[in-house]
Amino acid sequence: MSLGMSYGWEIPPRFEPRLRGGRRPTSGTPGSYCSCCWRSASRKCGCRPWPTRTCGSCCYIGAALVRLRTKVRNQLDAIAKNEGLVGQRIGTRKGRQQLAALPLSGWYQQRRQDLFELLDRLEERIAPLNQAVQQAAEERVDAQRLMTHPGVGPVVALAYVLAIGDWQRFPRGKYVASYLGLIPEEDSSSNKRRLGHITKQGNSLVRWLLVEAATKAQRCDPAWHRQYLRLARNKHHGVAKVAIARKLSIRLYWMLRSGQDYEQVKERSSHAGQSVEASGHSLRRPTF
Secondary structure, three states: OOOOOOOOOOOOOOOOOOOOOOOOOOOOOOOOEOOOOOOEOOOOOOOOOHHHHHHHHHHHHHHHHHHHHHHHHHHHHHHHHHOOOOOOOOOOHHHHHHHHOOOOOOHHHHHHHHHHHHHHHHHHHHHHHHHHHHHHHHOOHHHHHHOOOOOOOHHHHHHHHHHHOOHHHOOOHHHHHHHOOOOEEEOOEOOEOOEEEEOOOOOHHHHHHHHHHHHHHOOOOHHHHHHHHHHHHHOOHHHHHHHHHHHHHHHHHHHHHHOOOHHHHHHHHHOOOOOOHHHOOOOOOOOO
């Protein structure tokens, strides 16, 4: 059965950009311009080589199909709840069998059948993409290091590494959070400081993956879990997830920078700010 759907899986061809005023870059040697954005070779650009962008396309397509699969499952869950079937998720085998056994009629039955077929087709498409992402993540040492963090799988690790690129571009972790759009906008005037919603600049896919990974990562860190519960209670659970995602992005940056896995970084951060009285020294505020 053909569902009449087409996915833009192939990499789009390289466009022919022009310089300011519509002029083409005619001067210079053949290697003096970037082949993607036609910037001067003396200036650094954010363009990635084609093999790297091919790995990134696997992450992007897989995440897009996972989002679509979630929407289909939510529609099936709505059908189950309307018929009184509560307590079983459609993602499980038992929940699907119970939903398929419900007596429906007319277009409602046809809709259930179409959603089941679409869900099966999406599962077939997602499986090879997951294998490709897993294989690409295993070939990268930095991605394997990030996968030691709870909640960070091959998709999140590979997407983060490809989006950040060379970590030496960022002197501090807060610059990474700003690069991914996880910091609030500021609209200040005079002595009044106003903070709004997050900027949402940078790679939207990596930002969405970090927010999804933050919900699981906060369960394994007591300090993050306390902050998550406090923000979810006082403000909103969406604000809590974004706050943990910002912390997660900074911690992953420090894992890349220090070359340490999750346990080593966690042990290192647990000793931060503690006094060194055990070694015979004490931290005191200097007097002037």
